Amino acid sequence: xxxxxxxxxxxxxxxxxQIQPGLRTIQGCLEKALTFINQKQETKVIASGRTDKGxxxxxxxxxxxLQVEITLEKLKRALNxxxxxxxxxxxxxKVDEEFHARYMVKEKEYRxxxxxxxxNPLERNYIFQCCHSLNVEKMKDxxxxxxxxxxxxxxxxxxxxxxxxxxxxxDARIEIDDKNHMVxxxxxxxxxxxxxxxxxxxxxxxxxxxxxxSLVLKMLEDKKRDESTPRAPSCGLYLMDVIY
Amino acid sequence: xxxxxxxxxxxxxxxxxQIQPGLRTIQGCLEKALTFINQKQETKVIASGRTDKGxxxxxxxxxxxLQVEITLEKLKRALNxxxxxxxxxxxxxKVDEEFHARYMVKEKEYRxxxxxxxxNPLERNYIFQCCHSLNVEKMKDxxxxxxxxxxxxxxxxxxxxxxxxxxxxxDARIEIDDKNHMVxxxxxxxxxxxxxxxxxxxxxxxxxxxxxxSLVLKMLEDKKRDESTPRAPSCGLYLMDVIY
Numbered sequence: 001x002x003x004x005x006x007x008x009x010x011x012x013x014x015x016x017x018q019i020q021p022g023l024r025t026i027q028g029c030l031e032k033a034l035t036f037i038n039q040k041q042e043t044k045v046i047a048s049g050r051t052d053k054g055x056x057x058x059x060x061x062x063x064x065x066l067q068v069e070i071t072l073e074k075l076k077r078a079l080n081x082x083x084x085x086x087x088x089x090x091x092x093x094k095v096d097e098e099f100h101a102r103y104m105v106k107e108k109e110y111r112x113x114x115x116x117x118x119x120n121p122l123e124r125n126y127i128f129q130c131c132h133s134l135n136v137e138k139m140k141d142x143x144x145x146x147x148x149x150x151x152x153x154x155x156x157x158x159x160x161x162x163x164x165x166x167x168x169x170x171d172a173r174i175e176i177d178d179k180n181h182m183v184x185x186x187x188x189x190x191x192x193x194x195x196x197x198x199x200x201x202x203x204x205x206x207x208x209x210x211x212x213x214s215l216v217l218k219m220l221e222d223k224k225r226d227e228s229t230p231r232a233p234s235c236g237l238y239l240m241d242v243i244y
Numbered sequence: 245x246x247x248x249x250x251x252x253x254x255x256x257x258x259x260x261x262q263i264q265p266g267l268r269t270i271q272g273c274l275e276k277a278l279t280f281i282n283q284k285q286e287t288k289v290i291a292s293g294r295t296d297k298g299x300x301x302x303x304x305x306x307x308x309x310l311q312v313e314i315t316l317e318k319l320k321r322a323l324n325x326x327x328x329x330x331x332x333x334x335x336x337x338k339v340d341e342e343f344h345a346r347y348m349v350k351e352k353e354y355r356x357x358x359x360x361x362x363x364n365p366l367e368r369n370y371i372f373q374c375c376h377s378l379n380v381e382k383m384k385d386x387x388x389x390x391x392x393x394x395x396x397x398x399x400x401x402x403x404x405x406x407x408x409x410x411x412x413x414x415d416a417r418i419e420i421d422d423k424n425h426m427v428x429x430x431x432x433x434x435x436x437x438x439x440x441x442x443x444x445x446x447x448x449x450x451x452x453x454x455x456x457x458s459l460v461l462k463m464l465e466d467k468k469r470d471e472s473t474p475r476a477p478s479c480g481l482y483l484m485d486v487i488y
Binding site: 008009010056058080085086087088090118119120121122124126 | 252253254300302324329330331332334362363364365366368370
């Protein structure tokens with residue numbers, strides 16, 4: 001039987017999603033718990049995609065196959081009781097044997113949170129403590145250039161020359177709440193490694209009036225990275241949803 | 245010169261407010277930073293009161309004396325650059341030589357946060373993950389019995405027979421937000437060690453319909469602890485404000 005699970009995690013104390021020998025990873029914890037439940041048969045977990053070290057998830061999704069017979073309710077409970085307190089399984093459902101959590105993704109939503117007000121030690125691992133005002137109108141203007149289908153090569157940090165970097169962004173917008181927190185929302189067919197944090201990094205620079213709005217268009221056209229714009233820190237980034 | 249500072253901290257990774265040899269405490273970090281700023285002369289910090297291990301503060305206040313000449317702006321900056329990222333000095337002001345941060349407290353506000361919805365790993369150190377519904381009307385009814393001047397001996401965990409446990413609570417109320425979070429607010433002349441967490445523990449039991457509302461009155465009258473009601477966990481408690 002193939003199952004799809006929806007789960008949340010606090011990325012702070014993990015070395016990222018992907019399993020790595022000797023390191024504390026989300027995939028490592030999930031596979032350990034599932035292997036135990038699956039009568040000690042090694043069980044692989046295929047997520048919608050990885051998240052980097054320090055990045056959080058509200059609704060990450062992953063599939064896995066089990067040989068044991070177990071109700072969904074018991075499976076959820078068994079998983080949660082075998083997982084550390086910084087990962088939580090929200091739901092488990094049965095899916096088709098052909099279902100694939102990575103290949104069948106239709107849309108993903110990421111959100112990036114910033115605090116524009118005074119430094120708050122209680123938020124430091126969950127909201128990027130930007131702690132100065134930004135020109136929100138300029139940022140709202142700039143973010144619209146990300147909408148649509150583009151080659152996002154300029155927003156990928158690693159050497160991706162051989163990879164297809166064309167992605168489509170359906171929704172890209174900025175909201176401010178009454179606590180001086182900014183949230184930057186991206187929905188799209190998929191995102192490359194570091195893409196959201198690099199886009200946010202540029203938006204912050206534009207909000208600081210250190211970069212021009214036109215640089216977004218230029219980078220998308222030239223497909224060249226801007227080494228002078230830092231990637232936004234991982235702590236503000238959340239994988240919010242995955243749609244199949 | 246005597247100074248009063250207002251500061252916030254994330255209590256998660258401290259062994260409580262009060263200095264203890266060899267342990268990471270908030271007072272320990274503050275005195276270390278101030279001693280460094282005060283040209284290595286040992287500098288004591290007197291707070292409005294202690295908070296226990298795991299308890300947070302949004303606006304804790306403390307006074308200290310400095311011999312060096314320094315502007316308030318520079319003092320704040322020097323403190324923050326010598327403190328760990330889980331403590332933040334929000335403001336520093338000059339006060340009278342007679343000012344005392346503990347003895348002159350007029351009112352304190354504490355808040356206790358609970359999540360009544362599904363377990364959220366991202367909130368686990370900041371909001372008590374109660375994760376089941378509570379009878380809010382019963383709790384709102386019960387909390388009114390704490391209002392006024394009472395001997396709170398029954399809500400103090402340690403042996404306090406010789407201590408004066410009479411305190412006055414001016415405001416005690418419960419709010420629910422749209423995210424299924426409950427906040428329990430107490431304002432009063434002062435609170436005894438574990439008093440808020442013991443009062444909240446009883447309120448939770450009443451919300452679970454495992455205890456009667458009348459038990460609040462009975463405990464205040466009899467001044468006897470109820471060993472069957474657990475103290476609410478420290479992670480949900482915040483010292484919100486101190487008024488002089």
